Amino acid sequence: MIAAVGLLAGILAGLFFEPSVPLWLQPYLPIAVVAALDAVFGGLRALLDGIFDDKVFVVSFVANVIVAALVVFLGDQLGVGAQLSTGVIVVLGIRIFTNAAAIRRHLFHA
Amino acid sequence: MTARQQGPGGRGAGPDRARARRPDASMSLLTDLMSNASEEAYAQKASRGGPQGRGRSPVLVVGLAALGLLLVVAGVQVRDRAPAVAATRQKLIDEIDRRTAATDRLQRQVADLRAAVGDARQSQLRTTDAGSTAATHLARLGRVTGTAEVTGPGVRVTLDDAPAGDNVDQSGVDEGLIRDFDLQRLVNGLWAAGAEAVSVNGQRLTTLSAIRNAGDAILVDYRPLKPPYVATAIGNADRMELAFVDKPVGEYFHTLRDTYGITFDVTTAKHLRLPSASTVTLRYARPQKETP
Numbered sequence: 001m002i003a004a005v006g007l008l009a010g011i012l013a014g015l016f017f018e019p020s021v022p023l024w025l026q027p028y029l030p031i032a033v034v035a036a037l038d039a040v041f042g043g044l045r046a047l048l049d050g051i052f053d054d055k056v057f058v059v060s061f062v063a064n065v066i067v068a069a070l071v072v073f074l075g076d077q078l079g080v081g082a083q084l085s086t087g088v089i090v091v092l093g094i095r096i097f098t099n100a101a102a103i104r105r106h107l108f109h110a
Numbered sequence: 111m112t113a114r115q116q117g118p119g120g121r122g123a124g125p126d127r128a129r130a131r132r133p134d135a136s137m138s139l140l141t142d143l144m145s146n147a148s149e150e151a152y153a154q155k156a157s158r159g160g161p162q163g164r165g166r167s168p169v170l171v172v173g174l175a176a177l178g179l180l181l182v183v184a185g186v187q188v189r190d191r192a193p194a195v196a197a198t199r200q201k202l203i204d205e206i207d208r209r210t211a212a213t214d215r216l217q218r219q220v221a222d223l224r225a226a227v228g229d230a231r232q233s234q235l236r237t238t239d240a241g242s243t244a245a246t247h248l249a250r251l252g253r254v255t256g257t258a259e260v261t262g263p264g265v266r267v268t269l270d271d272a273p274a275g276d277n278v279d280q281s282g283v284d285e286g287l288i289r290d291f292d293l294q295r296l297v298n299g300l301w302a303a304g305a306e307a308v309s310v311n312g313q314r315l316t317t318l319s320a321i322r323n324a325g326d327a328i329l330v331d332y333r334p335l336k337p338p339y340v341a342t343a344i345g346n347a348d349r350m351e352l353a354f355v356d357k358p359v360g361e362y363f364h365t366l367r368d369t370y371g372i373t374f375d376v377t378t379a380k381h382l383r384l385p386s387a388s389t390v391t392l393r394y395a396r397p398q399k400e401t402p
Contacts, residue, residue, distance in 0.1 A: 006171030010178025014186065019179075021187055033184045036177055042152075051156035058173035060151065065180070 270373035299359030
C-alpha cells in the first residue's frame, strides 16, 4: 500500500515538475529505464516467491541503473557506445524475459 | 566450511562446491543468465533467515518514488522530443514552400515586365519603317531563343518514377527514379526529332538551359522539378511521335518502362503553348561587331 503511494508520488512529481534532463545525461536514460525494469521484474518475482526484501530491491535498482549507465558511458568514451548499449540491452532483456516467465508461472501456473 | 579451507585447488564436498565445478564452468555466462535471472541477493537473504522487510519501510518508498520519477522523465523525454523533430521538419517544409512561392511570384512578375517591355519596344519600333523590320526580326529571334511565348502543334511526353520501393537495389538506391540523364536524353531526342521549342514542367529551355541532378531532385535552370516530368515540344507532331517508337530514344524509354515500371507516355496535341524563358542573360559573350 505504502509502496504504491511511493510510486505514485514519484510519477506525480515527474508529471508536475517535468524535470529537464541535461543533454549529457540523455543518452543514458533509455538504458537506465531498461535497468530499472530489470530490477522491478526481479523484485516482483521475489515478491511472488515470498522472499522479497525491500533493501535488496532498492539497492539492486539503484546499482542496476548506475552500472548500466556507467558501462554505456565507458563504451562512449572508448568509441563502442552503441555496441555496449546493445550488449546491456540484450543481457537485461534476457533477464527481464526470464523473470517475466517466472512471474507468469506463478500467476497462471502455466 | 571444509571446502573453503582447502583452498582454490581443493576438491570440495559441499553442494556449493559441486555446482561451481561444472565442466562448462568457464562458459556458464549465458546459462547463469538464463537460470539465475532473479537477484540472488533475495535468495541469500531469505536463506540466511534475516528479518525481511514487508514493503513498509521508507527505503522502499523512496526507491519506488525514484522508479516512478525515472519512468515518467523518460516518457516525457520521448514525448517531447518527437514533436520537436516533427515541428522542425514542418517548419523547414513551410519555409521551402514559402520561398518557392515567392520565387514563382517574382518569376511571373519578371515575365509580365518582360512582356510589357517587349510590347513597348514593338510599338515604338513600329513608328518607323526600319524599326518595323527590326521588330519583326526581334520577334522571330525571341521565338527561336526562347524569350518569347510560342504556340503550335507538338507532342507532350510524360515521364514519372516507378512506384516507390519497387526497384530498390542492395545498397538502398531506388533504381526506378527518373534521373537527370533520362530527361536530358528525352529532351535531346525531342530536339533531334525536329522540335522547335521545348519546355519541361513549364520551364522553357533555351541555349543556356541545364538539366542536372541535385540529390534526388532534378533541376532545370536551377529550378527543382516535381515528378511527373512533362516535356512539351512544338514541331512536327507526327515526326516527333514516330521518333519515340523506333528510334534509340524511344527504345531506351520503352526498356525503362518494361524493366522498372516507369511511366512513359507520348501524346500529340494540336495546340500547345510554351511559356517564355525566365532569364537569358549573357555575361561574357559579346557580339562580334562591337570590337572593330
